[in-house]
Amino acid sequence: MELIEPILKFLHIVGAGVLLGTGVGIAFFMVLAHHDGRPVVVAAVARIVVIADFVFTATAVVLQPITGLGLALHEGFPLTTPWIMTSILLYAITGAFWIPVVFMQMRMRDLASAAACSGGELPAEYHRLYRRWFGCGFPAFAAVLAIFWLMITKPS
Numbered sequence: 361m362e363l364i365e366p367i368l369k370f371l372h373i374v375g376a377g378v379l380l381g382t383g384v385g386i387a388f389f390m391v392l393a394h395h396d397g398r399p400v401v402v403a404a405v406a407r408i409v410v411i412a413d414f415v416f417t418a419t420a421v422v423l424q425p426i427t428g429l430g431l432a433l434h435e436g437f438p439l440t441t442p443w444i445m446t447s448i449l450l451y452a453i454t455g456a457f458w459i460p461v462v463f464m465q466m467r468m469r470d471l472a473s474a475a476a477c478s479g480g481e482l483p484a485e486y487h488r489l490y491r492r493w494f495g496c497g498f499p500a501f502a503a504v505l506a507i508f509w510l511m512i513t514k515p516s
Contacts, residue, residue: 365434372427378420380504387497399475399482406469413462443510450503457500464493
């Protein structure tokens with residue numbers, strides 16, 4: 361019995377779940393911390409969020425194209441298949457929003473940590489970054505959901 365296809369499919373599905381789940385989880389906890397408003401809470405949550413993005417999201421980001429390419433080749437789908445090309449485009453769009461978000465999260469973490477250490481409030485720069493971070497989430501999340509739809513339906 362050939363195990364390549366089920367292994368690739370398993371890794372690809374788990375990776376997609378990690379991308380979606382980590383993204384939703386990070387957004388949920390960052391939004392709650394922000395609405396709490398205490399710099400010490402925002403700093404602690406942002407510290408964990410940055411770690412989660414590097415450990416989970418970044419790992420899945422690297423493995424998804426590898427497992428996706430492997431599956432496409434193994435199942436005989438040309439990479440020029442419209443749903444695959446659309447998925448790749450959506451993946452690039454997701455990355456275009458995710459990469460800046462990682463840097464925003466690191467800066468928000470640092471700003472919140474400094475405010476917590478000084479006993480001050482979250483600065484205006486933090487609030488500006490949060491609004492941009494929040495706005496970047498919508499197109500990235502929509503693109504990931506669209507990729508899931510394409511993977512499931514494989515429209516012709």
